[in-house]
Amino acid sequence: LQPANARSVHQGQSFWSDLMDKQAFSKALTIVDDPLIARGLGSRHYDGEGISARRLPIVENGVVRNLYVDTYYGRKAGMQPTTGSASNRVIGLGKHSRDGLLGQVGEGVYVTSWLGGNADRTTGDFSLGLRGHMIENGQIGRPVGEMNVTGNLRDLFNRLELVGNDVYPYSTTLSPSLVFADVDFSGA
Template identity: 40%
Template sequence: EVMGKDERVISVDSSYSDGESSSYRLISNGFEGESKSTWFSVSASVSIKGEGEARPQDYWYGSSLFYDKLTKTGIGAKALERVLRKLGQKKAKSGKYTMVVDPMNVGNLLSPMLSALYGSALQQKNSFLMDKLDAKVASDLFTLRDEPHAIGANGSRYFDNEGVATQPRAIFDGGVLKTYFIDTYNAKKMGVAPTISSPSRLILTPGDKDLKGLVADVQQGILVTGFNGGNSNSSTGDFSYGIEGFLIENGQLTQPVNEMNVTGNMITLWNSLAAVGNDPQPNRSWQIPSLVFEGVNFSGL
């Protein structure tokens, strides 16, 4: 699908993988249970010759719990399409922009919010969401649920690693924090009731537009299509990430950008959530679509 399609192609790396796992648990609390799962994936990565010494690279993949539902064609072609968009990348001017994040990368922004909910972080007083239960910490658009019992879906399960039964639960409801992930070990140390050790299948209530529709509504912004390093402070929620993507001007993608940084605070960022897409990656356990955040700090030129 790639070789010979463009004279700038340097290399193509492709792979197929599959796996099967099973577990049996017998726990001192009286629980006994077993589970079994399979997975399949195919991927392609393409490197091309850019301007000067630049060697842009990008990838695409398909994955599924079942072989007959695995997308097996178009992977290389999509990877080539994505890398060709990177030609001519450069920094944009520093300032506040509307930030659009595609569904491939929104997990990088959600992860710190979830990590702050774990009993291990709360017990060590290393969470910026400590003592925030039933408090509003994000935008009204931020409604996130754990739906662990969807049949044939990645992330679904009937019990966690301690044998505690899973159940549908609200994590954030209209920006209000509704639960923590507290396992039995940390619950005993904290003197509180356990909930669940970790989430299973996350569903962010979607909007009515895909990524293209969200971009069309932005006058001046940056579409983030990749995070390149950086970190988030688990105690304060302050973050700094390197990014790449595209400048958005009057609803259109114009200049490819890279070597820029986005900085801020997680609570401030999620309070600035202005729009939610309808395009989560179908085979992920985190069903998180494209997101739009207003007034985000970017540093470049």
């Protein structure tokens, strides 16, 4: 979430620059930074500047609510400091099981791992390698590898249609399965 950093926004190096309190993403997207999760890999009582840890809504139903604001850029930009860095980034859970999501997708690509890539925080353009499986008739199908996905992060998160109720807990980004429409893939 580097684009959600006040430094990046203040320096004009973020595609989030004009998004505060605006409907910037799909209403299905909620992101909270929660440093107070018991045994969370990014949990803490204070950040690196001594700011007390608290739950910080970043995006609520697609609306940008807060940025990561350290004390320096808080003073410089006239903003209240929130925290200087991310802790546990939590994407809000949806109602669907993984199998339920697969059934609703019908045909598509099920991503199981990312193989590296890059993203431009100023424009939001990205290109990532991936590994996964084809989704065929709502079921996991043949494996795919050496495949790429490209696009723009703002566009991508506006194409978020469904959110799962499953979550992978062994990361500082706690994300359920997400279903996006009309994503550009190449390779396989």
